[in-house]
Amino acid sequence: MKETDILIVGAGPAGLSAGIAAAKHGAKVLVIDENRKPGGQLFKQIHKFFGSREHNAGVRGFRIGEKLLEETEALQVEVLLGYPVYGIFEDNLALYGSANGVQSVKAKKLILATGANENNLCIQGSTLPGVMTAGAAQTMVNLHHVQPGSRVVMVGSGNVGLIVSYQMLQAGIDVVAVVEAAPSIGGYGVHANKLRRAGVPFYLSHTINRIMGEDGVQQVELVELDHFKPVPGTEMILDADTVCMAVGLTPMVELARMAGCQMVEIPSLGGVLPLHDEDMCTTNPDVYIAGDISGVEEASTAMEEGRLAGIAAAEALGYLSTECAAQEKDAIRARLNTLRSGDFGQKRADAKEQIVNYFHQGGKQ
Amino acid sequence: MERTPGIPTPERLEQGPVACIECVQCIPCNPCEAACPQKAITVGAEITALPKLDGDRCNGCGICITRCPGLAIFRLHKHYTDTTALVSFPYEYVPLPEQGASVRCSSRDGAFVCEGVVSSVRTAPTFDHTAIVTVEIPKEHLMDVRGIQRKGGQ
Ligand SMILES: Cc1cc2nc3c(=O)[nH]c(=O)nc-3n(C[C@H](O)[C@H](O)[C@H](O)COP(=O)(O)OP(=O)(O)OC[C@H]3O[C@@H](n4cnc5c(N)ncnc54)[C@H](O)[C@@H]3O)c2cc1C
Ligand code: SF4
Numbered sequence: 001m002k003e004t005d006i007l008i009v010g011a012g013p014a015g016l017s018a019g020i021a022a023a024k025h026g027a028k029v030l031v032i033d034e035n036r037k038p039g040g041q042l043f044k045q046i047h048k049f050f051g052s053r054e055h056n057a058g059v060r061g062f063r064i065g066e067k068l069l070e071e072t073e074a075l076q077v078e079v080l081l082g083y084p085v086y087g088i089f090e091d092n093l094a095l096y097g098s099a100n101g102v103q104s105v106k107a108k109k110l111i112l113a114t115g116a117n118e119n120n121l122c123i124q125g126s127t128l129p130g131v132m133t134a135g136a137a138q139t140m141v142n143l144h145h146v147q148p149g150s151r152v153v154m155v156g157s158g159n160v161g162l163i164v165s166y167q168m169l170q171a172g173i174d175v176v177a178v179v180e181a182a183p184s185i186g187g188y189g190v191h192a193n194k195l196r197r198a199g200v201p202f203y204l205s206h207t208i209n210r211i212m213g214e215d216g217v218q219q220v221e222l223v224e225l226d227h228f229k230p231v232p233g234t235e236m237i238l239d240a241d242t243v244c245m246a247v248g249l250t251p252m253v254e255l256a257r258m259a260g261c262q263m264v265e266i267p268s269l270g271g272v273l274p275l276h277d278e279d280m281c282t283t284n285p286d287v288y289i290a291g292d293i294s295g296v297e298e299a300s301t302a303m304e305e306g307r308l309a310g311i312a313a314a315e316a317l318g319y320l321s322t323e324c325a326a327q328e329k330d331a332i333r334a335r336l337n338t339l340r341s342g343d344f345g346q347k348r349a350d351a352k353e354q355i356v357n358y359f360h361q362g363g364k365q
Numbered sequence: 366m367e368r369t370p371g372i373p374t375p376e377r378l379e380q381g382p383v384a385c386i387e388c389v390q391c392i393p394c395n396p397c398e399a400a401c402p403q404k405a406i407t408v409g410a411e412i413t414a415l416p417k418l419d420g421d422r423c424n425g426c427g428i429c430i431t432r433c434p435g436l437a438i439f440r441l442h443k444h445y446t447d448t449t450a451l452v453s454f455p456y457e458y459v460p461l462p463e464q465g466a467s468v469r470c471s472s473r474d475g476a477f478v479c480e481g482v483v484s485s486v487r488t489a490p491t492f493d494h495t496a497i498v499t500v501e502i503p504k505e506h507l508m509d510v511r512g513i514q515r516k517g518g519q
Contacts, residue, residue: 020367034501047434048432048434048495049393049434050392050393050394050435051393052393052394052395052412053395053399055395055397057394057434058396058400058432058434059493060432060493060494074461076456099513130418157423169458170457170459188390188392188514189389189390190388190390190392190433190434190435190436190437192519193435193437193473194435194436195437195511196473196474196513197471197472197474197475197511198475198477198515199471199474199475199514216500300393337409338393338412338413339393339395339412340393340409341411341412341413342391342392342393342413343390343391343392343413344390344391344392344393345413347394
C-alpha cells in the first residue's frame with residue numbers, strides 16, 4: 001500500500017493547480033487521472049481562453065495545461081495516468097487501477113477534482129449513430145483529427161456549444177444550426193459573433209423535436225417554442241448527419257458520495273454537488289473539492305479553487321502557518337471574486353456564497 | 366454599439382488607421398489591455414469592465430487584433446484611397462486567403478456586403494495561429510464589413 005500526504009483525484013486544471021500549491025509548501029502529493037493525457041478538459045481546448053492575464057487569458061487552452069504540467073514536474077509531484085480511482089473507503093483509503101491490477105493508497109487528505117459530465121437529451125432518434133455530446137465531437141476533431149460528420153446541428157448555445165461549433169467550422173465541417181430553447185444566446189456574445197460572421201444560423205426559442213435516419217442521422221426536426229412549450233405547426237426539417245448535444249454539465253460527485261460528503265442541490269451550478277466551506281473543505285474534514293465538481297464554471301476559477309484547496313490541505317497538515325495560509329487564501333478569494341463579477345459571473349458568485357452559508361448552517365437549504 | 370467604449374469616434378476614424386473593439390458584454394477578460402504597446406486600451410482592475418479605447422494613443426498598428434480571444438477587435442482605415450477603405454480582422458480558418466485575391470466581404474452576421482480585394486495577410490509566431498487579413502473595400506461599407514465569406518460560401 002502506498003502512503004501520501006495528499007491524494008488528488010483528477011489532473012485537470014483544478015487538480016494540477018491544487019497539487020502545485022500543496023507541493024510548493026512541502027506536502028507530498030500524488031495525483032491520479034484515468035485519462036492517459038493530463039490536463040482534463042484543457043487538452044482539447046484549441047481556442048484562446050478568455051479570462052484575466054493572471055489566468056493565462058489569450059493563451060490557447062492546451063498550452064495552459066502544458067504549463068501546469070511543467071510546474072508539477074518541477075515540483076516532483078507524482079502523477080499517475082491511465083487508470084481511475086475506483087473508490088474511497090474508511091480511513092481515506094483509495095483504490096485505483098494500474099497495469100498490475102488494483103492498488104491502494106492511504107492519504108492524510110484527499111482533494112477531489114473530478115470535473116463534470118456532459119448532459120444528454122433523450123428524444124426520438126437520440127440513440128442513432130451520429131448523435132453525440134459536444135465534448136465527444138470536440139475530442140474527435142481536436143485530439144484525433146477525425147470529422148464526426150459533414151453537417152452538424154448543435155443543440156445548446158452556451159459557451160461549450162458556441163466554441164465547439166466554431167471548432168467544427170475550423171475543421172471544415174458545416175454547422176447548419178445552433179438550436180437554443182431560451183429566447184437568447186446562453187454563452188458569450190463574442191463567441192456567438194464568430195459563428196454569425198461565418199453565417200451560421202441560430203434558432204432561438206427552438207428545440208430539437210426528433211432525429212430521423214435509417215443507420216445514422218439523416219434529418220433533424222426542430223420546433224419553435226413559446227415559453228419553452230412547442231408551438232404546433234412550426235416543425236421544420238433540416239438535413240444533417242451529426243447532432244451535438246451541448247446541454248449542460250453535471251458535477252461528477254460519485255467519489256465524494258462514497259467519502260460521505262453531504263450534498264446540496266444548486267441548479268445554477270449544474271445540480272447536486274458536495275457542500276463545502278470557504279476553504280473548499282467538504283463535510284468530511286479530510287476531503288476537499290475543487291473545479292467543476294464543486295459547481296460547473298471555468299478553467300480560471302477551477303485553477304483558483306484548486307490552489308485554495310491545495311493550500312488549505314497543506315495548512316491542515318501543518319506545512320504552513322495559519323497566518324501565512326490566511327494571506328494566500330485571501331488573495332485567491334479576491335481573485336475568485338473578480339472572476340465571478342459582471343453580467344455572467346454574479347449568479348455564480350451568489351450561488352457559491354449560498355453553498356458556504358448552507359455549510360455553516362449544518363447543511364440546511 | 367455606438368456607445369461601446371472600444372469604438373473609435375467618427376472624428377478619430379477620419380485621422381487614419383485605428384482599432385475598433387466590438388466587445389459589448391461585461392465578461393471577465395482583459396488580455397487586450399496588455400497587448401497594446403501604446404497603452405491605448407484600458408479595462409482596469411474590475412476585469413469584467415468593457416475595454417475603453419484611447420483614440421489619441423492608438424496608432425492603428427493592429428497588434429491587439431490577435432490577442433482578443435473573442436476575435437472582437439478590428440482595425441479600420443477609412444481614407445486608404447479617395448474611394449476605398451481598409452478593414453482588418455482576425456482569421457482562424459484554412460486555407461488563408463491570398464493577397465490580391467477578390468473576395469466576397471461579409472457583415473457581422475455573415476451576409477454578403479460587397480466585393481473586396483485582399484490587401485494583406487499577416488501571420489507571425491506571436492499571433493499564435495490567428496492571422497490578420499486586411500481587405501480593401503468601397504469606403505461606404507467601412508462600418509459593415511467585418512469578414513469574408515470562406516471558400517464555397519455559406
Ligand atoms: C468546449 C469547452 C470550452 C471551454 N472553454 C473555456 C474557456 O475558454 N475558458 C475557461 O476558463 N474555461 C473553459 N472551459 C471550461 C473548463 O475547461 C472547465 O471548467 C475546467 O476544465 C474544469 O476543470 P476541472 O479540473 O474541474 O475538471 P476537468 O478539466 O474536467 O478535469 C477532471 C479530470 O478528472 C479525471 N477524473 C474524473 N473522475 C476520475 C476518477 N474516478 N479517477 C481518475 N480520474 C478521474 C478526468 O479524467 C479529468 O481529467 C471550457 C469547457 C469546454 C467543455
Ligand atoms: S491597434 Fe495597436 S495601438 Fe491601437 S489599440 Fe490595438 S495594439 Fe494599441
